[in-house]
Amino acid sequence: MTERITKSMAKNIYYGGGTFALMIFIALTFDTVHQIPKRSNQQNMTESVVAGKKLWEKNDCVGCHSIVGEGAYYAPELMNVFQRRGASDETAFKAYMQGWMAAQPLAIPNRRKMPQFHLTPTEVDNLSDFLIWTSKIDANDWPPTIEG
Amino acid sequence: MKYTSQSVAKPYFIFALILLAGEILFGLLMGIQYIWGDFLFPLIPFNVLRMVHTNLLIVLLLFGFMGATYYLIPEESENELWSPKLAMITFWVFVVAGVLTILGYLFVPYAQLTELTFNNLLPTMGREFLEQPLPTKVGIVLVVLSYLLNVSMTILKGRRTVITTVLLTGLLGLAVFFLFAFYVPDNLIMDKFFWWFTVHLWVEATWELILGAILAFVLIKVTGVDREHIDKWLYLIIAMTMVSGILGTGHHFFYMGAPEYWLWIGSISSAVEPLPFLLMVLFAFTMARDRKIKHDNEIALTWAKGNAVMGFLGAGVWGFFHTLAPVNMYTHGTQLTAAHGHLSFYGAYVMIIFTVISYAMPILRGRPHGNCAKAQKVELTSFWMMNIGMLGLTLALSAAGIVQIMDQRVGTDLIGFMESQESINGIYMVRAGFGLLVFTGLLTYFYSFFVKEPAKS
Ligand code: HEM
Ligand code: HEM
Numbered sequence A: 001m002t003e004r005i006t007k008s009m010a011k012n013i014y015y016g017g018g019t020f021a022l023m024i025f026i027a028l029t030f031d032t033v034h035q036i037p038k039r040s041n042q043q044n045m046t047e048s049v050v051a052g053k054k055l056w057e058k059n060d061c062v063g064c065h066s067i068v069g070e071g072a073y074y075a076p077e078l079m080n081v082f083q084r085r086g087a088s089d090e091t092a093f094k095a096y097m098q099g100w101m102a103a104q105p106l107a108i109p110n111r112r113k114m115p116q117f118h119l120t121p122t123e124v125d126n127l128s129d130f131l132i133w134t135s136k137i138d139a140n141d142w143p144p145t146i147e148g
Numbered sequence B: 001m002k003y004t005s006q007s008v009a010k011p012y013f014i015f016a017l018i019l020l021a022g023e024i025l026f027g028l029l030m031g032i033q034y035i036w037g038d039f040l041f042p043l044i045p046f047n048v049l050r051m052v053h054t055n056l057l058i059v060l061l062l063f064g065f066m067g068a069t070y071y072l073i074p075e076e077s078e079n080e081l082w083s084p085k086l087a088m089i090t091f092w093v094f095v096v097a098g099v100l101t102i103l104g105y106l107f108v109p110y111a112q113l114t115e116l117t118f119n120n121l122l123p124t125m126g127r128e129f130l131e132q133p134l135p136t137k138v139g140i141v142l143v144v145l146s147y148l149l150n151v152s153m154t155i156l157k158g159r160r161t162v163i164t165t166v167l168l169t170g171l172l173g174l175a176v177f178f179l180f181a182f183y184v185p186d187n188l189i190m191d192k193f194f195w196w197f198t199v200h201l202w203v204e205a206t207w208e209l210i211l212g213a214i215l216a217f218v219l220i221k222v223t224g225v226d227r228e229h230i231d232k233w234l235y236l237i238i239a240m241t242m243v244s245g246i247l248g249t250g251h252h253f254f255y256m257g258a259p260e261y262w263l264w265i266g267s268i269s270s271a272v273e274p275l276p277f278l279l280m281v282l283f284a285f286t287m288a289r290d291r292k293i294k295h296d297n298e299i300a301l302t303w304a305k306g307n308a309v310m311g312f313l314g315a316g317v318w319g320f321f322h323t324l325a326p327v328n329m330y331t332h333g334t335q336l337t338a339a340h341g342h343l344s345f346y347g348a349y350v351m352i353i354f355t356v357i358s359y360a361m362p363i364l365r366g367r368p369h370g371n372c373a374k375a376q377k378v379e380l381t382s383f384w385m386m387n388i389g390m391l392g393l394t395l396a397l398s399a400a401g402i403v404q405i406m407d408q409r410v411g412t413d414l415i416g417f418m419e420s421q422e423s424i425n426g427i428y429m430v431r432a433g434f435g436l437l438v439f440t441g442l443l444t445y446f447y448s449f450f451v452k453e454p455a456k457s
């Protein structure tokens, strides 16, 4: 097969095909950037949600957890923890989060441990708001089940 | 060694190997903490072990690419390196920045590290693989720029070959796409979307050019096959890379908040992504078959062939397993992802570093015909230990991933993440066992450097 392909043909596919693919990619990037605010309900991205995201990064939560399927696989997926632990009720979820964050690390021998981050109650609320906002993103019906 | 300036490659190679030992050691520690959660906790929490592990990987590959470039560019352009001095300064700057960053991870709590390193000025930290403090990220940019300058100047004043052009294109792409690491929008989804511009477009586009170029260089040297022939293959490989890999980024946009059309575009384009890796296998084996010379450094060719095969398995086969949208719905973010991440990074990128080191290092040490037979035998043993270790580790993680998916995502009788993980503990022990084999293989590999040459007759 490769005998019939010459060096200059291969070179042309590289430059031509590469440029073509890149053009389409750039066009779709513009469209995606245009659509993400709607699909992620950017209008609901309050100051508290943004503060929550900053805390998520500052404490490197993604070093153990995944969120929207990306990150580490040591600890549970958190995109749908609002549904799983809060039954989609904001007050219940925020109360649960205050208790959960304060209780770390759990004293169960040999269980994988989550560190104590010493966050203030407001900071924990910010994280809850961030996770609630994340849970409502249109991710084409992912995750497939409540267990994440 | 044809040009004295090629010798700057040596410290880069040595340091890359030291970092690799660190990387695998931290992998082992993580493998143990996976099973016994109290191991090292709270001294080093999992996320810290993980950032050390993955960042060492990225930095060792950068050191390896740089060493390879500094070795092959003078020979290809038939010219001394533009500034060997700059290359050495860059080396030390990168070493110091790298070591300080790792020490920072290990000895300063991460939240405090963000404060100490001006993360509030331009928040970029706390994202997977891009955990580096701002000064480190800026340092990487400066190091890469000075390296690009050095390489470009050398190429400009010398002979231009397809290999140098492809390599330089790959390196430019590496630099450009790293810049997305500095763009962190407040919207998590927008953030993730552009995060992949660095991560995916590195490993599945620009780095593949670098990989192809280094592989082609080593193959020319150890098989003596005509350059025209090699060039055609190289163009064919990178053509397929570009055609599939750029739009293939879409395989990360299925279930993260991006529009539906990526389900189709990502699936179709990335389904073609195994092709360039398959071509690399054909390339390596065809060149080996048609070889014009029998180089005494046989192990270098073995690494080149192994590189192509393992890269195809890790990226091509394991990548294909989960790259179609309906399958990815169930596999997204599971141990199956980790299985693929391990075999692909190892097979494609760690092994190209082994390949070029195996060819170049003996020459840099004054052994133009390669190491002695005994040293090559030791190296071959380490080749098999590491390859079998990584394959075993990957198979174990794949099994873990399948159990995890059945437990959490299929049917009605579901169990939660922590419970499911506990039930997988046995498989994680197997994983750790194979990890130990990889580490022992690496030590064996190190030993091969110290095997005494027989006295010259
Ligand atoms: C040498 C080349 C490659 C390397 C180093 C590599 C590495 C990785 C890594 C580390 C991840 C995990 C990223 C994360 O943490 O979220 C990943 C994900 C993925 N890779 Fe690759 N990959 C390569 C090639 C490929 C190819 C050729 C394909 C397809 C045929 C592929 C398909 C995928 C898919 C679908 C995911 C997403 C998995 C998920 O949804 O969880 N990869 N890759
Ligand atoms: C002794 C061998 C090794 C062990 C036991 C090991 C263990 C681990 C563990 C436990 C994780 C974290 C998974 C999680 O987030 O839950 C990880 C991540 C990772 N390791 Fe290793 N590792 C080893 C060797 C390697 C090698 C040789 C490479 C590369 C060539 C590598 C590349 C990676 C990558 C890219 C990730 C991120 C994966 C992803 O996000 O999907 N590891 N490793």
Ligand SMILES: [Fe+2]
Pocket: B200, B204, B248, B249, B251, B252
């Ligand atoms: Fe990818």
